[in-house]
Amino acid sequence: MKYALISDIHGNLEALEAVLEAIASRPVDGYICLGDIVGYGANPRECLERVRGLNPIAVTGNHDAAACDRTDIGYFSEQARAAALWTREQLTLSERGYLASLPLRAEAEGLSLVHSSLNEPEKWHYILSQFEALPTFNLLSGKACFIGHSHVPVVFEEKEGRVTTHPPGMVMKKDARYVINVGSVGQPRDGDPRAAFSLWDSESGSVAVIRVEYEIKPAQEKILQAGLPAMLAYRLSVGQ
Numbered sequence: 001m002k003y004a005l006i007s008d009i010h011g012n013l014e015a016l017e018a019v020l021e022a023i024a025s026r027p028v029d030g031y032i033c034l035g036d037i038v039g040y041g042a043n044p045r046e047c048l049e050r051v052r053g054l055n056p057i058a059v060t061g062n063h064d065a066a067a068c069d070r071t072d073i074g075y076f077s078e079q080a081r082a083a084a085l086w087t088r089e090q091l092t093l094s095e096r097g098y099l100a101s102l103p104l105r106a107e108a109e110g111l112s113l114v115h116s117s118l119n120e121p122e123k124w125h126y127i128l129s130q131f132e133a134l135p136t137f138n139l140l141s142g143k144a145c146f147i148g149h150s151h152v153p154v155v156f157e158e159k160e161g162r163v164t165t166h167p168p169g170m171v172m173k174k175d176a177r178y179v180i181n182v183g184s185v186g187q188p189r190d191g192d193p194r195a196a197f198s199l200w201d202s203e204s205g206s207v208a209v210i211r212v213e214y215e216i217k218p219a220q221e222k223i224l225q226a227g228l229p230a231m232l233a234y235r236l237s238v239g240q
């Protein structure tokens, strides 16, 4: 089976549509969404509708949980909190209900799916280094765990108890296990402003990260028009 993995869309409709168009030209059997469909961007409802239409295997992200009042936003940055409160106001009861129904963890063909980390997923830990990946490897029962949350596509590989960090894109080795960040559709933070998603072939074990150009300007203008913090528009141009 071939899967398209999308994560951290963050209400950025322009980025999501460009990604879905790029996926449409490829043979894909199913979709996986690793959370944060909403939050930051100006089109949370439209993004929710598109993602629900894909019928994905999906997990919740911290911004999805914030939008349906399912997580404490006290630790959010000021800009994230402003965006979360704005997003909550935009959504209908049924949209908040869908977000509230998303689990913290899921599985696809024996691999784990989680937004943040397998340990305490409700606490939204970031996995930015091989050391931060260790607790997730300790809880991993299958071959790999796909994650989102940091908006930085990266591969952590564990072999004989040793974890190493690799750039995205690889074929899984027989004698190793993996924690794989699939990249962010709507707010990349690796210095490349292009939207990112991943393709996973469960037979060959290959995982590729694809980057897609999209119309950043209209997404930025809508953020400003909505009265959301200007920084949330600016960061899209620089991929941070």
Ligand code: ZN
Pocket (backbone or CB within 6 Å): 008, 010, 036, 061, 063, 149, 150, 151
């Ligand atoms: Zn996110």
